[in-house]
Amino acid sequence: MHLPSNWFKPRQFALSWLLIILGLVGLFVYQANTKGVLPVETNILALLPDNQQDKVAQQAFDTIANTMSDKVVFVVSQKQNDNKKLINAVEQFSFGLKELPLFDSVTATVSKDQQQAWGQYYFPARAQLLTEKQQQQLTSAPEQQVQLVLQALYNPFSGVTGVELENDPFLLFRDYLSGLTKSSGNIKIENGYLTATVDDHKYIVITADLAGSSYQLSLQQQLPDLTALEQSIQKQFSIDVQHTGVIFYAAHGTESAKGEISTIGLGSLIGILVLVLVVYRSAMPLALALLSITTGLFCAYVLTIALFGSIHLFSLVFGASLIGVSIDYAFHFLTDRLNAGTKWNSVEGIKQLFPAITLGLITSLIGYLGMLIAPFPGLQQLSLFSAIGLTAAYFTVVCWYPLLARKPSNYHVIPAQRALSQWLLVWQQPLLRLVLPLSLLVAAVFGVTQAKYDDDIRQLQALPQALQQQEREIKSITGVGGSQQLLLVRDNSEEGLLQKLETISHELDQEQGFGGFQSISRYVPSQKTQQANYQLVNGLYQGQANTYQKVIQQKQALAKLQPYHALTIESFLASPISETVGFLWLGKIDNVFASVITFNQEVDSAALSEFAQNNGATYLNKAEEISTLFAQYRQRITELLLMAYLAIFLLLLPRYKVKQAFLIVLPPFIAGCAGLAVTILTGVPLNLFNLLALMLILGIGIDYTLFFAEQNKQGDHSHRESTLLAISLSALTTILSFGLLALSETQAIHSFGITVLTGIIVAWLLAPLSQLPQYHLHNRREK
Structure with missing residues (x-):
């Protein structure tokens, strides 16, 4: 490295570097005014690359991540199984949660209007909604449906009313609605509360949506208030409160990183100061x-x-x-x-x-x-x-x-x-x-x-044992867990996509080990399926009307089958009942329609990947x-x-x-x-x-x-x-x-x-x- 003897000009070099630093100071002042002094990103996902080769896959992951990461689940239980005391605790706890600015919404109960929304949406199309078991029965032995109606009428716990029998003589609709709840794990609605029962022990589930992202420092800083509320409720009512959500892991990671920055930065600085003073x-x-x-x-x-x-x-x-x-x-x-x-x-x-x-x-x-x-x-x-x-x-x-x-x-x-x-x-x-x-x-x-x-x-993420243990227990209680595993399904048309989802869902039901899953086709059947179901129900009405009147001893003739009322993705997404599963439908991306199937629990990756290949789907797991x-x-x-x-x-x-x-x-x-x-x-x-x-x-x-x-x-x-x-x-x-x-x-x-x-x-x-x-x-x- 040969340089001329007079190459170094101290004052010019010093002034040039000073001007550069002053320029950066000006940039810092501008950043502080526009982005804040500390625009720190804490989202672990921000470290990861996007899937540039498959934009549909990347959007699927982003949608699921955003939907899941901003939710918090609480499970409240009482050791004495005092139902009244438990409900009082849940009411006061949910009121306290709503008072916290941490949450945008808190759901402790399901109102009658919300429960009826499902029936109101599906009821006009009841003639074209059948479970797979009903499809098989109406195809091979439609006369058995009459016997099932008779059994329900003589069962004191069936709750069949004259109005229901008039609107749905063969009681097909009630089975379809109950079938929709199977994918919700152990959770049932009881007196308006989301409950789960495990080993005769009752748990009440409360869900909450954050007032922002799990990775916002301003929200993470409010978690001590939540902890104080939980401890107060537990002490007052002698109950147990468990929680899970991405925000708890994010907050732990943030605090851990801050501690490490302090330890490393302060430790290094003190070490350097001591060395400099001792040596020089x-x-x-x-x-x-x-x-x-x-x-x-x-x-x-x-x-x-x-x-x-x-x-x-x-x-x-x-x-x-x-x-x-x-x-x-x-x-x-x-x-x-x-x-x-x-x-x-x-x-x-x-x-x-x-x-x-x-x-x-x-x-x-x-x-x-x-x-x-x-x-x-x-x-x-x-x-x-x-x-x-x-x-x-x-x-x-x-x-x-x-x-x-x-x-x-x-x-x-x-x-x-x-x-x-x-x-x-x-x-x-x-x-x-x-x-x-x-x-x-x-x-x-x-x-x-x-x-x-x-x-x-x-x-890359520190996972505290206490949070992991709570998450495992909540998954066990509710029967639902946030698996990162997805099946991405796509087609050139909405109808084609729904048919594809139905086929894959049927195959998943036949497989062992995949457990519960969520697919939009369970809530909105394809037009092909709706029309086929309508024909089966129409055949049931025409073929079994006389038998029905004799067996049920009904004097009036059966009412005519209601007109065909097509259910569509657009109408479903516009309905409030889509709030919990609407995110599964990705819509049109890069000239194709796409949707995802999620799983309630972790399943074998190799088996799911092979299943996806064999059924024209794409297996996604970001991790x-x-x-x-x-x-x-x-x-x-x-x-x-x-x-x-x-x-x-x-x-x-x-x-x-x-x-x-x-x-x-x-x-x-x-x-x-x-x-x-x-x-x-x-x-x-x-x-x-x-x-x-x-x-x-x-x-x-x-x-x-x-x-x-x-x-x-x-x-x-x-x-x-x-x-x-x-x-x-x-x-x-x-x-x-x-x-x-x-x-x-x-x-x-x-x-x-x-x-x-x-x-x-x-x-x-x-x-x-x-x-x-x-x-x-x-x-x-x-x-």
């Missing part, structure tokens, strides 16, 4: 270190919001660890200042450091920006956040430090100089230079061969889809990582030649393998994030070897101890930053932290390997 013993280095950190994080924050519109909490967790990396260049500058003593010249100092820190920045950016290959918005945001922050810290050192640190340091002693010199002398031993790296490499490679991979996307993508990109990033090593090696080759370029790249490679091996030994399965950790180990670790190699290049050995000190300080802050990630409750972040922690330690340990031994340099000069 002056306020000036401390102020400069804080300037680098603040500028880097500020630029990363502002530009990330400018590019993405908001910043994800996940990026902030990782971004907090950037504190330990952004200080690296400052350490090298400040340590050289300390080592130079009264001979310090800030301009010459930055000129001497410039080749090494510039190559260090480039190689680090290769590591960070390598994450851009993954089509995950969260990873892309994290990548750019880190790259921008590191670049801003670099320019702060290059442009501002020479002016701000012109005066020599008052303290001119390198701490632990003797220990540093001894450590460097140890690395002059040929046996150590061969045995230690080779031993670590063999052990690490052996560990890597034992690797097991788990690409489950759910590793499995993303997990598959994780596996694919884990393989791609492995290839990219090897390409990055090769690219860096070729970049270094012209300046350092083959042997030293190899010795610069080797320590980060061994460090990466060691990081994976230790992660495997802790029993944590590997995933995409561990390979992203290797990118960072490469980008950060190669900085350490570059500074030693640059000293060999310049023939300057007076800075060897100060270089090792700066590298050690950098390693300590990076270990502190990324090592704290290992404390995360989220498994993906936890394993990422372990890998980086181990890798940076090994990268620091092996960094002197890139410095050629003195005897080798002496022989090379003689030649």
Whole structure:
């Protein structure tokens, strides 16, 4: 990196960088006025990529996710089975829920009007609505329907009235309506309440719709009020209240991330402050270190919001660890200042450091920006956040430090100089230079061969046991659970789609193990089915009229069959009864009509996928889809990582030649393998994030070897101890930053932290390997 002697102009550089920062301050003020000071995104789904190949599938997922995520389910029960006391508790609890601004609507009871809405909607079309069992019976043995009517009339609990018998002589309609409720699990309507009975124990279900998204911080902050209400009701009535909903998981994730940001950010900052004060013993280095950190994080924050519109909490967790990396260049500058003593010249100092820190920045950016290959918005945001922050810290050192640190340091002693010199002398031993790296490499490679991979996307989310237990219990009580598994069905016409849904629904009923499911065709049969049903009922009226009069002993002739009244999707969606299932119908997307079938419980993915293929449907499971993508990109990033090593090696080759370029790249490679091996030994399965950790180990670790190699290049050995000190300080802050990630409750972040922690330690340990031994340099000069 050959530059003219007068290339560096301190004042011009400082002014240019100041103008850029002032421009970003202006942008920040604009963002604060338009988006708020903290436009933080907490939705875990925002980290995931859209399905660009199948827009219908993506819309299906978005619709279901939005419908399910903004609901909360409460289950109230009492141990003594005191029905009156339980109802009083539910009434007061539901009143309290309605008073909370957290909810837009609360449903504790089903009014008579709501119950009658079903009958009112379907009654005019009762002659064309039959269950599958009724279809079979009217086809093969229509006379049996007369006997069923007779049994109902003589059954005192059947509740058959003269009005019903007049309007529906063969009692077909009541069976159809009761059939619609089968998919609602264990939930029944009793005295207007949604109840479920399990082992003679009664539960009352209350549902509520949030007044916004589950991921809104303003709503999550209201959850303590809900908790206080639940505890008050439980204490007053001696009842149990359980709840489930996405908002509880989202709030836990938000609080967990905030805690991790505080731990990582504050821990890193305190560690850096202590190190700076202990090593440099002056306020000036401390102020400069804080300037680098603040500028880097500020630029990363502002530009990330400018590019993405908001910043994800996940990026902030990782971004907090950037504190330990952004200080690296400052350490090298400040340590050289300390080592130079009264001979310090800030301009010459930055000129001497410039080749090494510039190559260090480039190689680090290769590591960070390598994450851009993954089509995950969260990873892309994290990548750019880190790259921008590191670049801003670099320019702060290059442009501002020479002016701000012109005066020599008052303290001119390198701490632990003797220990540093001894450590460097140890690395002059040929046996150590061969045995230690080779031993670590063999052990690490052996560990890597034992690797097991788990690409489950759910590793990105901390799932507390208490919430999971409540969710399982509510699913068991109600018989209904929010499965993420969907069947997407499409056709060129509404009628064709409804017929297809009917066929698939029939096949699902025949299969074992799929359990309950919801399909719009159960509520709106196709016109073909309605017409066929109408013909069957018409045949029943014509063929069994005489028998009916004799058996039922009815004097009046049967009333004529009512006219055909077609039910349509449009009329169903316009009716209030569609509120609970209308989301299943997606309508027209990309010139095709689409609908989804949902399942009440988790079913075998392989069996459902095979069923979908055999029946012309598309199996959708967002978690499995993303997990598959994780596996694919884990393989791609492995290839990219090897390409990055090769690219860096070729970049270094012209300046350092083959042997030293190899010795610069080797320590980060061994460090990466060691990081994976230790992660495997802790029993944590590997995933995409561990390979992203290797990118960072490469980008950060190669900085350490570059500074030693640059000293060999310049023939300057007076800075060897100060270089090792700066590298050690950098390693300590990076270990502190990324090592704290290992404390995360989220498994993906936890394993990422372990890998980086181990890798940076090994990268620091092996960094002197890139410095050629003195005897080798002496022989090379003689030649």
